[in-house]
Amino acid sequence: MFLSSGDLYHRYRPAACDLRLYLYRLGVESGESSPYEGVIRRLGQHHERAHLATFGNALDLSAGTPAERRQRTLNAIQDGVPVIYQPLFQGTARLSGVDCDLGGAPDFLIRENGGYVIRDVKLSRRINGRDHPEILWQLRLYGRLYELAAGPPPLRLEVFTGTGEIVVVEPLDAPTLDAELSGMAGVIGADAPPFEPVGWSKCGRCGYQVRCWKEAEDTHSVALIPKVDQGMVSALRDAGINSYDELLAQIRCCRPGGVEARVGRTASQDRQRDRHRHSALRPRSSHKHNDPDRAATDSRV
Numbered sequence: 001m002f003l004s005s006g007d008l009y010h011r012y013r014p015a016a017c018d019l020r021l022y023l024y025r026l027g028v029e030s031g032e033s034s035p036y037e038g039v040i041r042r043l044g045q046h047h048e049r050a051h052l053a054t055f056g057n058a059l060d061l062s063a064g065t066p067a068e069r070r071q072r073t074l075n076a077i078q079d080g081v082p083v084i085y086q087p088l089f090q091g092t093a094r095l096s097g098v099d100c101d102l103g104g105a106p107d108f109l110i111r112e113n114g115g116y117v118i119r120d121v122k123l124s125r126r127i128n129g130r131d132h133p134e135i136l137w138q139l140r141l142y143g144r145l146y147e148l149a150a151g152p153p154p155l156r157l158e159v160f161t162g163t164g165e166i167v168v169v170e171p172l173d174a175p176t177l178d179a180e181l182s183g184m185a186g187v188i189g190a191d192a193p194p195f196e197p198v199g200w201s202k203c204g205r206c207g208y209q210v211r212c213w214k215e216a217e218d219t220h221s222v223a224l225i226p227k228v229d230q231g232m233v234s235a236l237r238d239a240g241i242n243s244y245d246e247l248l249a250q251i252r253c254c255r256p257g258g259v260e261a262r263v264g265r266t267a268s269q270d271r272q273r274d275r276h277r278h279s280a281l282r283p284r285s286s287h288k289h290n291d292p293d294r295a296a297t298d299s300r301v
C-alpha cells in the first residue's frame, strides 16, 4: 500500500472524515470544487512562489519523473545544497505488520548547521491541531521520510504561514506517527466504508457532500434530525437505531404508558399525532451546503 501526504489532507480537510479518505482512495469522483476553492488555490500558489523568490538560489526539483526527482533530492542533500525546492521522498515503513510505501514532497529543505530544516508554505493563519491537523501530520510525515532517506532527522519542521510567520511543528515519536499512518492504512484497505454520519459543518465544503447527503436522505438517517450531533448518531447506532422512522417507533413504544396508553384512541388520532411528530423530526435540507457565498465567508484557511 502507498500512503502519501495527500491522504492526510483528504482525511482531515475540510473536516476530519475517514469516509472521504476511503472514497478518495477508491477513486470515487467528488463534486466540482467551488469558485472559492479555486481562488484559495491560486492564492496559495502565489504565496509559495513569493516565498521561493526570497531565497534566490534555490535548486528547483519540481520537474521530472518521480524517480528522477527522488534521486536528485538525495544527490542535493549529499551535496549540501543550501535551499532545495520541491524535493521528493519515498520510503518504506512497517505498519501493523505490513510494509507500506510512504511518499511526500515538502516545499523546501533549507541547509542549516550541517543539517536540513523542512519548511512547508501554507496560506493558513492558524497552525494548530484543532484548525489544521493535516498540516501537522504532513510535516511529521516529511520528517519521517527525510530520516528514512538521509539518516539523521531534520533539524526542525516549519510552516511559513499566510501571515508570513514561521511556526515550528513539534515532531512526534515514531510509534505515534505510525499509529496515525496505520489508522489510514486500515481505512483505505477496509472491505467496507467506515461509518461516518453526515453533519452540517462537517460536510458543508466536502466534495462528496451531495453523494453522502442523498444517501442519508434515502435511508432517513437520524443524522438529518436537527440538533442530533455526531456523538448522538453513534450512540443511537449502537442502540440499533439508524433511521428517524426507527427512532419514532422507539419513542412510541417507550413513552409513559407504553402500548396500553393507545387504548381508547382512534386510528385517526394516532395518524394526526404521527404527522405532528414527523414534522418535528423533519430533516434539514442540504441545499445550503451548495451556497458558495457561505463557503466564501469561512475564514478558516
Ligand code: SF4
Binding pocket: 015, 016, 017, 018, 019, 020, 196, 197, 198, 199, 202, 203, 206, 207, 208, 209, 210, 212, 213
Ligand atoms: S460528505 Fe460528509 S460524510 Fe461524506 S465524505 Fe464528506 S465529510 Fe464525510
